[in-house]
Every structure is written in C-alpha cells, then in structure tokens.
Amino acid sequence: MKYVGALDQGTTSTRFIVFDQKGSLVSSHQLEHQQIYPQPGWVEHDPWEIWDNSSECISKALKAANLKGSDIAGIGITNQRETIVAWNPKTGKVWHNAIVWQDLRGSDLIERLKEQVDASFLQKKSGLLFSPYFAASKIAWLLDHVEGLRDEAERGDVVFGTIDTWLTWNLTGGKALVTDVSNASRYLLMNIESCQWDDELLALFNIPKKALPTIVPSSGMVYAHTTPSGPLRSEVPVCGILGDQQAALFGQACFTEGLGKSTYGTGCFLLVNTGRKLVTSAQGLLTTVAYQLGNEPPMYALEGSIAVAGSLVQWARDNLKIVETPQELDKLASSVPDCGGVYIVPAFSGLFAPYWRSDARGVIAGLTGYVTRAHLARAILEATAFQAHDIFKGMEKDSGIEMTTLKVDGGLTNSKPLMEFQADLLGIPVIRPLVVETTALGAAYAAGLSVGVWKDLDELASYWKEERRWEPTMSDEVRCEKIRFWKKAVNRTLDWVGTQEDEQ
Numbered sequence: 001m002k003y004v005g006a007l008d009q010g011t012t013s014t015r016f017i018v019f020d021q022k023g024s025l026v027s028s029h030q031l032e033h034q035q036i037y038p039q040p041g042w043v044e045h046d047p048w049e050i051w052d053n054s055s056e057c058i059s060k061a062l063k064a065a066n067l068k069g070s071d072i073a074g075i076g077i078t079n080q081r082e083t084i085v086a087w088n089p090k091t092g093k094v095w096h097n098a099i100v101w102q103d104l105r106g107s108d109l110i111e112r113l114k115e116q117v118d119a120s121f122l123q124k125k126s127g128l129l130f131s132p133y134f135a136a137s138k139i140a141w142l143l144d145h146v147e148g149l150r151d152e153a154e155r156g157d158v159v160f161g162t163i164d165t166w167l168t169w170n171l172t173g174g175k176a177l178v179t180d181v182s183n184a185s186r187y188l189l190m191n192i193e194s195c196q197w198d199d200e201l202l203a204l205f206n207i208p209k210k211a212l213p214t215i216v217p218s219s220g221m222v223y224a225h226t227t228p229s230g231p232l233r234s235e236v237p238v239c240g241i242l243g244d245q246q247a248a249l250f251g252q253a254c255f256t257e258g259l260g261k262s263t264y265g266t267g268c269f270l271l272v273n274t275g276r277k278l279v280t281s282a283q284g285l286l287t288t289v290a291y292q293l294g295n296e297p298p299m300y301a302l303e304g305s306i307a308v309a310g311s312l313v314q315w316a317r318d319n320l321k322i323v324e325t326p327q328e329l330d331k332l333a334s335s336v337p338d339c340g341g342v343y344i345v346p347a348f349s350g351l352f353a354p355y356w357r358s359d360a361r362g363v364i365a366g367l368t369g370y371v372t373r374a375h376l377a378r379a380i381l382e383a384t385a386f387q388a389h390d391i392f393k394g395m396e397k398d399s400g401i402e403m404t405t406l407k408v409d410g411g412l413t414n415s416k417p418l419m420e421f422q423a424d425l426l427g428i429p430v431i432r433p434l435v436v437e438t439t440a441l442g443a444a445y446a447a448g449l450s451v452g453v454w455k456d457l458d459e460l461a462s463y464w465k466e467e468r469r470w471e472p473t474m475s476d477e478v479r480c481e482k483i484r485f486w487k488k489a490v491n492r493t494l495d496w497v498g499t500q501e502d503e504q
Helices: 047-064 107-116 119-126 135-145 149-154 163-171 199-205 244-251 310-320 326-334 373-399 416-426 438-450 457-462 476-493
Strands: 003-009 013-020 025-032 072-079 084-087 159-162 178-180 214-216 237-243 260-264 268-275 286-291 299-306 343-345 363-365 406-409 430-433 466-470
Touching: 003 047, 003 163, 003 438, 013 047, 013 438, 025 047, 047 163, 072 163, 072 244, 072 438, 084 135, 084 163, 107 135, 119 199, 135 149, 135 159, 135 199, 159 163, 163 178, 163 237, 178 237, 237 244, 237 438, 244 260, 244 268, 244 286, 244 299, 244 438, 260 373, 260 438, 268 286, 268 373, 299 373, 310 326, 310 373, 326 373, 326 416, 343 373, 343 476, 363 476, 373 416, 373 476, 406 416, 416 430, 416 466, 416 476
Parallel strands: 003 072, 072 237, 178 214, 260 406, 406 430
Antiparallel strands: 003 013, 013 025, 084 159, 260 268, 268 299, 286 299, 343 363, 430 466
C-alpha cells in the first residue's frame, strides 16, 4: 500500500492527513493557531506557531497511522492564500507576523492606485481586481513600514512568500524557495498568461522581483526533499502545491471545463473550471489559475470569494453568544420556517465578490418585534447562501455555462438548513462527496501524481463518490422575493466607511 501526506494549512488551523492510494483517509491530526488583531481591520498569524503546529501535526498523524516518514511516497501542501510572511532565507529571521488574507491595512495604497491606474489594465494583466485582499498591497505595506526591510529586500536577503513557500522552505531545510502557479496568481504580481512575475505590476507596487519565490507547477515535479532533521525524519519528496480553493477544486475532481465547487469554511469560495481559456469577468469575479501539471499549459478558473461564512457562525457563538455550538445554531435555525424578514449582510471587512467594496460594513436589516433568536440564527446561515448565489449567477453569465449541479465541501456543509436553503436559492441540486476533506485530498492528489501513486486525472475522477444530495423545493416566486430583499440589505452596507468630506 502506498501513502501520500497532505499538509493543509488554513486560516484558523493546520492539519496533516495521510491518504492511501484509493484516496481514503488513513489518519489525521489538527491544531488551531492564534488569531492576532493588532487593530480594527488588521489580522496576523505567528509564522513560527504555524510551523511548530505543522511539525506536530505531521508527527502525530504518522504515529496514529503507525507509519514512518519513509512510508510516505510524497507530500502535498495546500494553504490559505494571499497571507504573506517576510523572512531572511539565509538566517531564518522573520521580519513581521504573517499578514493574513482578510487584513485591510493595504486599503489606502489600493485606493491611491485606483486613481492612477485603469482597473482594466490590472484585470488583463493579472486576472484580479484592485483589492487589499491580494498579497501585493501587504508586501508593499511591509516594505514601507518595517524599518530596514526594503534595504535587505533590495540586497536579495528577504523573501516574501505565501504560506506554501514558508512551509516548503521549512520542510526541506531551506532547499526550496518556491510557490506554485495557483498561489502566485493571487499576489496581484503575476502575469496571468505567462504565469511569471510581471515587471509592470512589480513596478506599480514598488516590489523587487528578487524578493519573490520561484513560480513552479502545482504537480508533476519534485521541488525538493524533506530534511531528515524535520518531522518526517527522512527524505520525502515535496511534490505538490495548491492554494486551498484550487486544491478543493482538484480534490472534487473538477478537471473539465464547466465543473465547479463551493467550499464553505471560514470564508466561502466558488470556483468553476474554464479549461485552457482565460475568461475575463464582467461580473466582479476573478480569473485565476486552477492548476498546472508539469509542463502542460495551465488550467484556469473563475472564482468568487466571500470573506465571512463560517466565521459568521463563530461570531454568533463567541461575540453575540446566542448559541454555544454550531449544532445548536442549526437546531435553532431549523425551528422556524424562514428568517422572519431579517437579513444579515456580514461585511465585517468590506464586501468581496461580486461587489468589491471595502467601504461596506455589516448590517442586520428588517428587524421587527416579531423577530426571535431563532430567526437571527436562520438569517446567519442564510447570509452565506445569498452571497454564494450572487457569485454563482455571475459565473454563469461570464462563462456562458449553465451549471446543473454544484459540488460542495467544507465544515459548513454539515449544516442541513444551510445546504437545503442553498439548493433552494440556486434552483439546482447541491452535492457533497463521500470524502469531505477535499482540500487536503487535492494536495495529496497533486503530490501522488508527481511520484506515480496515481496514473492520471481519469483515475482520480473515478474515486469521487457522492455522499449526500440536496434538491431544491422553493418556488420561483418565493426565491425572487427573497433575493430582492437580500439586494436591498446589501445596498444598506455601502458607503459606511469614509470621511466627513465624502458625505458632503
């Protein structure tokens, strides 16, 4: 039996999962890490805590499976994208906490650049839009605000890497400084056609090219081997990297044009495979690299990103304290037939796709004396489904593809009322796979393909199995009315952040 390991580093936790050659989960270990909020709108992680947790997860997952590092054929990495670490690869010195994808400190720079540069130039070059969400403004902020960092970067003594780069560098004892195309496509610095760092984009953000990692394919090559002094205690090929959402697309076997998935985690992310062709969005969606296998041309995707999904459930539990567990929220939401006219738009750090409004802030709209705790619970779950609906419809318009089903994964797919409502809003079946750890599975697939554990994509597709399906039951009339009120609520969030002069 051959085994593949997947290191899945997410926004709130890190997991190491061992899969067998049938794609079945053998063992796993998971650890949460601290969320650091230095001021409103800023979010950081401790890079060394992430690496320490990664090491512990690897050791404990191997022990649980009664395996040694040498039993693992290859390691795949999947990671929270856009989150940036700055360190000296010669000494290991970390210059700053990791700046997390939700962090908004690059907003001022983005607003200035919006006035200087046409958005269509940026979209054509990178496939992306002006937003502090992407890595470029985070790197620029570090260069401008951390004393001495720019000088070291110009000398070539600093690398700005996403979490995949940080983990690969640590796993291999410093032998690899790489990022794969799916992660690189989220920097706002990569040319979406050539899949190389773009000189004009680098100049726009004043970032030296020598401070960035080498861009490599997602699969089909060995980047380096793990160091025997590390958690695997042997030399294991590190041979697959995918950003978390692309990994979920890969793990859901969405290998052909028109297949799409939605991941419901801390945020919510919808991707549809558009094949070899670049589709430029007119609906506020992103053109991104889905994956690249060896020397083959890359496969592309359209993506819609929602900042707040599972984190809204956390907020209801930890901040509002209306429930103690997500299961209690589900039970409460299921006790009423609808939201009682209440709509929650969780624009905690602005609105992502398809609106891209960093000036938006969250609202609870439609409150009356009739509303109960149960109605609020239902509105909390429905908020994610409404946001996913907005993106889904934009994808259909951009791609010209009418999607007939949606594959789903992530922790929130355990919420029966959410999945039922999602199917109702979209008017199509929503399908959950048998193996729900699709993000880690995608990274394992990418690694296993590189070292011959699996032959090709057709073999991987044959392992995908349906576990649960939700069919729509809502009438068109009710659906249209609910969407109308949702759009009214979204409009109430806009123009909240601004100066007094803006309002005059």
